[in-house]
Amino acid sequence: MRPIAWRRRQRGQVLPISAICAGVLLGGAALAVDLSVATTNHRNLQNATDAAALSAARDLGASNGGQANQADRLQGAVDALRVVYDHMGWGSSGTTWATGVVHAQTGQNCGNGAAATHCDVTTSGPGAGSGVTVTVDIPPLSAPNPAYDERPGAPGLPWGYVEVDVTDPAAAGLGGAIGLHMGPTGSRSVAYHLPAAQPFGFALYSNTLVTGGNQGEVIDGNVYAYRDINPQSGGHSGFCAGPDANGNLGAIVLGSPQSGSFPSPDPAAGSPYQSNVRPTAADTVQAVSSCSVATGSGTVNQTANLGACGTLSVQGVTLTAVQDPSSQACMASPALLPPDLQGPSLSGNVVTEDGSALGNNRSVLTVTSALTPGLYYVTHNPNCSPPSCTDVVIDGHSAPSNCTGAYASSYTTCLVGVTFWLDQGATIGVTNGAHVLISPYQPPSGQTEDPNDGFYSVYAPTGSAGGLYESNVSSSLTVTGTVYLPSGTLSAGQNALLSIDGQAIVDTWNVQSGNFTNPEVTFDPRYVAKLREQLQLVQ
Numbered sequence: 001m002r003p004i005a006w007r008r009r010q011r012g013q014v015l016p017i018s019a020i021c022a023g024v025l026l027g028g029a030a031l032a033v034d035l036s037v038a039t040t041n042h043r044n045l046q047n048a049t050d051a052a053a054l055s056a057a058r059d060l061g062a063s064n065g066g067q068a069n070q071a072d073r074l075q076g077a078v079d080a081l082r083v084v085y086d087h088m089g090w091g092s093s094g095t096t097w098a099t100g101v102v103h104a105q106t107g108q109n110c111g112n113g114a115a116a117t118h119c120d121v122t123t124s125g126p127g128a129g130s131g132v133t134v135t136v137d138i139p140p141l142s143a144p145n146p147a148y149d150e151r152p153g154a155p156g157l158p159w160g161y162v163e164v165d166v167t168d169p170a171a172a173g174l175g176g177a178i179g180l181h182m183g184p185t186g187s188r189s190v191a192y193h194l195p196a197a198q199p200f201g202f203a204l205y206s207n208t209l210v211t212g213g214n215q216g217e218v219i220d221g222n223v224y225a226y227r228d229i230n231p232q233s234g235g236h237s238g239f240c241a242g243p244d245a246n247g248n249l250g251a252i253v254l255g256s257p258q259s260g261s262f263p264s265p266d267p268a269a270g271s272p273y274q275s276n277v278r279p280t281a282a283d284t285v286q287a288v289s290s291c292s293v294a295t296g297s298g299t300v301n302q303t304a305n306l307g308a309c310g311t312l313s314v315q316g317v318t319l320t321a322v323q324d325p326s327s328q329a330c331m332a333s334p335a336l337l338p339p340d341l342q343g344p345s346l347s348g349n350v351v352t353e354d355g356s357a358l359g360n361n362r363s364v365l366t367v368t369s370a371l372t373p374g375l376y377y378v379t380h381n382p383n384c385s386p387p388s389c390t391d392v393v394i395d396g397h398s399a400p401s402n403c404t405g406a407y408a409s410s411y412t413t414c415l416v417g418v419t420f421w422l423d424q425g426a427t428i429g430v431t432n433g434a435h436v437l438i439s440p441y442q443p444p445s446g447q448t449e450d451p452n453d454g455f456y457s458v459y460a461p462t463g464s465a466g467g468l469y470e471s472n473v474s475s476s477l478t479v480t481g482t483v484y485l486p487s488g489t490l491s492a493g494q495n496a497l498l499s500i501d502g503q504a505i506v507d508t509w510n511v512q513s514g515n516f517t518n519p520e521v522t523f524d525p526r527y528v529a530k531l532r533e534q535l536q537l538v539q
Contacts, residue, residue, distance in 0.1 A: 016444035030313060041168060045187040048087040049164045050537055053191035056080035056138065056162040058535055063196030067315070068159040077110060077119045078100045080136045080164050090129045091106045097126055117156030117519040135165040137352030143190045144539050147320045154311035158318060161538075163190045179520075190539040194316065195528045200339040201315035202253075203244060203523030206509045207338050207486060208268045211237050213494055213512030218291045220244050221503070221523025222314055226335055227268035229300050230277045232512075239282075240291035240301040245524040251304035251312055252285050254389040255335030258324045275326030276299075285329040291519075296340035316531050338486035338505055343459050345450035346420055348443030350378050355381030355391050355426070364391040364426070373417030375441050378427040380466075387469040387491065390429030392420065396475065407427050411437045411478070420458050422466030422488070428458065430496075431471040440481040457481045457502075460488050465507075470496040472512070482529040502527040 056076035063072055081098035085091070100450045101123045106112045110119035118138060127133040139150045140163030148161045167186040203221025204210070210223070212231030221244035223229070229252065230238040241250030256272045257263070279298035288301045304312075309321040309330035316339075343493040351374050355364035358381040365378065378391050394413055395503050403414040412435045419441040420428060442454035457479045460466030465487050470477050472493020481502045483490065492498045492511040500521045510521060 009322050012433050014201070018213070019493040041185045042187060044087075045166050045168060045185060046085050046189070049166050049187045049189035050191075051087060051279055052080040052083040052136075052166075053162050053164040053189040054535060055083045056136065056164065057191035057193035060138070060160050060162065060193050061198075066195035068117075068156055068313075070112060070114065070119070073116075073119040074102060074106075074110060074112060075134045076138050076162055077121050080162065080360070081121065081123070081134060084134050084164070084166060085125070088125065088129055088132065089394040090126055090410075091323075097312045118150060131169045133165075133167045135163075137163040137165075139163075140190055144188075145190075147318075148190055148192075148538065151310055154313075157311065157313055158320075159313070160318075161190060162191050162192075174342065181264045188539070189537060192450075192534065192536055192538050194531060194534040198316040199299065199525040199528045200341070200505070200531055201317055201523070201525075202505075203241075203250070203503050203521045204509060205336075205338060205503075205505045207507045209271055209508055209510075210239070211508075211510045211512075212237060215494075215513060216240070217511060218242055218519040219521045219523075220250065220291075220519040221248070221521065222251050222253065222353050223302075224253045224255070224336055225509075227271045228274045228282075230271075230282055231300065232279075234285070237297065238301065240288065240303070242291040242519065243304050245522055245526075249304040250302055251308075251314075251330060252273075252300065252302045253312070253314075253319070253321060253332050253336070254324065254435050256331050256333035257328060258329075258331050273327070274324070274329055284327055315525070339461070339531055340462065341482070341484060341505075342450065342452050342532055343461060344375060344421065344441070344453050344456050345443065345448045346375065346377070346421075347448040347450070347453075348441070351376045352379075353377065353392075354379045355384065357422070359383055361389045363389065363393045363457065364458045366393045366395065366398060366414060367415070368398050370413075371415050371418050372452075373441055375419045375443075377421045377425065378426040380422070380424040380464075382424075384427075386427045386467050386468065386489075387429065387471070390467075390469055391422075392426070392428040394430045394434050394436050395432050396434035396473075403437070407437060411435045411476075413437070415439070417441045419456050422458065422460040422485075423464055425465040425488075426460070426467060427467040427488075429469045429471070430475050430477050432474065433474050437478045452529040455481050455502075456484060456528065458483045458485065462486050464488065467491065470513075472496050472500060481527050484529065 056079050059076040060072045078098045082094040085094035120137045122135045141146045141163045151157050165188045202224045204219045205224045210225040210229040216238045218240050220242045223241045231239045241252050264484045281298040282300045286301045287306045309323045312321050324331040353364045356379050360383045401412040403411045407414050415438045438457045440454050440457050467489040470492040472495045474495050476497040478499045483504045485506045487507050489508045490511045494512045496513045498520050
């Protein structure tokens, strides 16, 4: 009988246990439903901010030649708000509402004067969207990556970035019945736009080193060297970044790091940081009023002011720079990569010179007369090693003068309308006192849509260790346009003269000559290859 009595004492417990379990199950179900709704809401808001940021970013660079201006910022803010309005389904007058919101801010955070540098708008949605907060910042103010935020002391920079933030109070949902409340749902997007036809704003870019000789070197425009700039200490040596063709002062930018352990692998193969180079006169960058008064004896100089790294802006380059306390140069952090420029098209007159099957020390092309205008596609002879053997030879003895008119008095070899495409490490050599002029090939109208046709004199795609070598036997080389050797070398001997009216993008710059007060490179955006357009979400 005792077991029966024991069971009687357990009666009535099923109901409260079931009630507790039911509450847990209902709460779990309610939470699952609310989480699903919150996820859907967040996805919806993320789609809205992504589209709004991209729409606004696309406006940046639509006018003023792609350069920073307030009109583009104002239009970007209007378009961002309009896209959010349309996506949230607030009505059919998104443009009217967005324009009114931005116009109301023109006296505060979105000035419409030429000197205005930013547009920041925070507003609530209209009508049913009154609880939703929309924020548009051009440039960003609170991006997860602070590199995209407006720089202290540099209003309006960086150019090309937009931040859009939307916050929506969450509905009470089913969880509210049991005391489970969801917080607000929000999303943030940062977009970037680099307009089409923008130049890469360095006169000289070296992915490793800039090595100079015992004569003065002048680069008119900005200069970038990943590791260091190192002229010799004797004679009239020295290096100077002067004003470019538009009068913009030249700055020197080095890659990060500039102290501590070298990265592994090290692109500069253990070469010293700028503050440790020899001669010691080159270990600190100096500011000069002009390159004509820059001192020699191994000094490194720039015409841009020192200490302005935080406000330094280089066209077509996303640059975060600080001043290296040891060398005083601006230091890019992270280090800059060579630009991925679209190459010339293989259209029009294309001449193929294939050296892949040639024997030892055999050149592919020896220039003995004027070349027909065209693109010369040169494939490297693996049995030909520079500088003693180059795939293309422009020789002062075997290439008699072919220049006419105004060129006749200065040059012996005029390659007007000639572009060299250097494949698989092909190289060019200017030797034996040749005085050479090279200007880019432009295919006939209607045969190409490549925006960079007509802007390259020398092009080697990334990965092709092509090179341009000028011997030291009183030769001279004048080039118009872009010399693009991002994996290759440009080298000139001590008695050679070099002049590039455009820009040079190389892996290694080893020019031992110098040209005294005449610039070796003059950056002129009219003559250089342009960057590819970019429109992307960065966060």
